[in-house]
Amino acid sequence: MHLDRAGADGRGTMSARRRRHGHGLGWPVAAAGMALTVVAAGCGSTAGNRTAPANGPSDGPPRSPHPTASALPLVDAQAADPIRIRVPGVGIDAPIGPLRVGADGVLPPPRAFDRAGWWQAGPEPGERGPAVIVGHVDSYRGPAVFFRLSTIADGARIFVDRADGSTAVFAEQRIERRAKTAFPTKAVYGSTSDSELRVITCGGRFDRRKRSYRDNVIVFARRVR
Template structure:
């Protein structure tokens, strides 16, 4: 896949469309056989569904740039340090560590105007990973992102959906929004033992609601 020079939001969409199709490879190429319980699954995307077009009503104003340092999702019991992920020489997104979510450094920082992207593995050889329960997150849930400037951006979840990788809505998920928004992404759906990949991606859409 060639990455062409376009505006930031569109470039992000093109690059991360490839990343979405391959997220979690480092984990699933090891094993998923040891899991006693399957990962919670987000609702499959119906043909008539469209991602939120706005970052939500009464959203908080955009913040200045400040890299994320910690991610908390109270409903899922997630409390994790946030790593960073750039691009590899072949233009694909660097996979995160097994138990740490990673902010894509080509996206805005969480709380800035635009779309911030944090990826995380579903599982690993050791078992469930940081986004194993992402499919359980529901609209209205909170996602707290601690930032390097000492502030905490609090996001409200608008939707959580599961997309087939061969029909992934790249621009709708990754293109910059008019206000501050956040996307959390991991793998989902069935595990294909032939290709050693999950067949779907789970994406949580959220908007900036307030600041702590």
């Protein structure tokens, strides 16, 4: 389901003793030579007080990709590791750390709510293929690193700073909200002819029983000059 916007629209409160890290189906992983693995991970609230982003979005009609961004493919043969993600239009400016799939097939979210995580087994941002960056949407203390990701504008620039001092620039192509039980593995992890980026967090309604959001918000972006 393609959406114009996808906000975290769960509301309500929980007592302090119930504020624990949210769990839920997260990001199925596909890599060269690997079978698809359903990954259980939390990407959202630790469940306390939650509020929608200021001037937050509502679900809307489908959004089509932006041809201006797709007209400028740019690929690095080898890129340095990402160290920071910046999306000025929505106030995102955060460090990035590597994430590894564990022996149990789980890609965990970043431990810190103010940091993003990069799927290290995938391409570095700027290389051919889809680089994947994930982060929490909120915590019981308030907004987390990707709290306003769902409000990103059409064609907005996403900057990924790398360890060698270079920056890879991507342009938003579309944003989707998908149920965690129907994660679009092929669309997120499938091979591409150019350099692309997926930025993922939680969204949709908050499931009080599971203490996690029901959906994933996925921003698809393509590298531009």
